[in-house]
Amino acid sequence: MKLSTKGRYGLRAMIDLAIHSKENQVSIKSISERQEISENYLERIIALLKKAGYVKSTRGAQGGYMLTKKPEQISVGNILRALEGDLNPVDCSLINDDKVCLESGLCVTKFVWKRISDSINDVVDNISLQDLVNEQIEIDKSQLSR
Amino acid sequence: MKLSTKGRYGLRAMIDLAIHSKENQVSIKSISERQEISENYLERIIALLKKAGYVKSTRGAQGGYMLTKKPEQISVGNILRALEGDLNPVDCSLINDDKVCLESGLCVTKFVWKRISDSINDVVDNISLQDLVNEQIEIDKSQLSR
DNA sequence: ATCATATCCGAGTCATTTAGTAGGAATTAT
DNA sequence: ATAATTCCTACTAAATGACTCGGATATGAT
Numbered sequence: 027m028k029l030s031t032k033g034r035y036g037l038r039a040m041i042d043l044a045i046h047s048k049e050n051q052v053s054i055k056s057i058s059e060r061q062e063i064s065e066n067y068l069e070r071i072i073a074l075l076k077k078a079g080y081v082k083s084t085r086g087a088q089g090g091y092m093l094t095k096k097p098e099q100i101s102v103g104n105i106l107r108a109l110e111g112d113l114n115p116v117d118c119s120l121i122n123d124d125k126v127c128l129e130s131g132l133c134v135t136k137f138v139w140k141r142i143s144d145s146i147n148d149v150v151d152n153i154s155l156q157d158l159v160n161e162q163i164e165i166d167k168s169q170l171s172r
Numbered sequence: 173m174k175l176s177t178k179g180r181y182g183l184r185a186m187i188d189l190a191i192h193s194k195e196n197q198v199s200i201k202s203i204s205e206r207q208e209i210s211e212n213y214l215e216r217i218i219a220l221l222k223k224a225g226y227v228k229s230t231r232g233a234q235g236g237y238m239l240t241k242k243p244e245q246i247s248v249g250n251i252l253r254a255l256e257g258d259l260n261p262v263d264c265s266l267i268n269d270d271k272v273c274l275e276s277g278l279c280v281t282k283f284v285w286k287r288i289s290d291s292i293n294d295v296v297d298n299i300s301l302q303d304l305v306n307e308q309i310e311i312d313k314s315q316l317s318r
Numbered sequence: 319a320t321c322a323t324a325t326c327c328g329a330g331t332c333a334t335t336t337a338g339t340a341g342g343a344a345t346t347a348t
Numbered sequence: 349a350t351a352a353t354t355c356c357t358a359c360t361a362a363a364t365g366a367c368t369c370g371g372a373t374a375t376g377a378t
Contacts (some may be wrong), residue, residue: 029173029261029285031337037281053353067338069354086346087352102284115175134308135183138248138299139175145291153284162280176365199324213367219326232375233323319378326373336363344355 032109035063036071037158040105043081044097044159051090071109078108097159103150113150114143175256181209182217182255183248183304189227190243190305197236217255224254243305249296259296260289 038061046052046060054072058065072091075081082094093100107113116139184207192198192206200218204211218237221227228240239246253259262285 027173027175027179027256027259027261028263030335033173034262034281037284041280051353055353064338066340069356070338073355083354084346085344085354087350088347089345089353091354110173113173115173116180117174133311134187134304135180137307138183138296138304141295141299142292145295146288149287149291150284153287158280158284161283165279177367178365197324201324210367212369215325215327216367229325230375231323231325231373233321234376235324235374237325321376321378323376324374327371329369331368332366334363334365337361339360340358342356345353347352348350 027115029106029110031067032071032074033106035061035068036075036109037102037105039063039068039072040075040080040093040100040155041158041162043091043093044155045162047090047092051084051088051092053090056090074109075105078104080104080108093155097155100155101151102153102155102158103147105155106150112143113146115139115146173261175252177213178217178220178255179252181207181214182221183251185209185214185218186221186226186239186246186251186301187304187308189237189239190301191308193236193238197230197234197238199236202236220255221251224250226250226254239301243301246301247297248299248301248304249293251301252296258289259292261285261292 039057042057042061043052046056054065054069057063057072058068061068063071072081076083076091080094080100081091083089083091103113118136118139185203188203188207189198192202200211200215203209203218204214207214209217218227222229222237226240226246227237229235229237249259264282264285
């Protein structure tokens with residue numbers, strides 16, 4: 027019941043992009059340095075985010091990545107689902123369906139999985155990238171004043 | 173971000189025990205047959221539940237397993253945590269701590285992980301084994317009347 | 319006592335997934 | 349041209365997940 031590094035690194039990369047790609051393209055290399063994630067691996071992760079439409083790229087020198095939308099318009103749920111797949115605790119095709127599973131014994135547990143799933147999605151869909159950027163700014167402030 | 177078979181099978185086994193171990197000991201074999209889970213594997217899973225104190229056993233002929241408490245007193249959270257470990261989406265020692273992570277970049281995401289974690293635990297701690305038994309009874313009824 | 323029925327328990331296996339690496343092709347600003 | 353950059357395919361090592369096996373131990377019934 028854990029997120030993989032894709033989800034964890036990817037969210038950090040997106041926060042990084044939200045902070046640094048306001049005007050300029052941001053290269054993998056610079057994200058990699060700030061976030062201490064290997065360039066190669068980060069590249070793969072950002073490719074997924076690009077494919078999902080949250081990031082756009084420019085190739086060649088001075089190229090790099092930018093967000094396609096404002097950080098307010100991208101939720102943590104968007105990011106995590108792009109990287110991790112659905113956030114359901116089980117693979118059950120009927121989880122969002124009122125049908126009763128064939129095996130009635132399996133069926134009861136479905137209610138549990140659905141409630142877990144709903145609660146996770148509710149949390150991540152109600153945190154925007156901007157919320158995290160704001161948190162980050164607060165943290166940076168409090169670190170400075172010490 | 174998935175539960176393993178331990179959690180899924182284990183929850184079904186516990187529901188089975190809640191229904192069938194009211195008077196008699198219930199053998200691995202009989203749970204295995206009803207739930208279609210291999211005896212060997214089920215044995216390992218129930219060992220975990222026993223270790224966690226939710227199940228007790230009697231060895232030898234006519235032996236088997238029983239719940240140690242009433243189904244009302246065992247939550248789905250108790251069961252899942254016994255089988256899966258904590259239900260946090262990341263391994264972060266500071267997740268339940270107000271400390272700031274050393275790497276400030278990592279820290280912001282911690283708020284996300286904590287909120288996910290809290291919401292999952294809130295859901296599973298508020299569903300008791302008895303709730304699921306009741307659901308099961310309802311399902312069985314509606315299946316009968318078709 | 320013996321035997322069938324159970325749990326207990328350590329070890330081993332096989333497949334899948336995770337978490338990357340490596341290396342080169344394609345693109346573009348300077 | 350060249351340096352910087354994304355893009356893309358293939359590969360690998362380690363960890364995890366999902367089991368199986370076989371034998372030891374315990375116990376009620378005959």
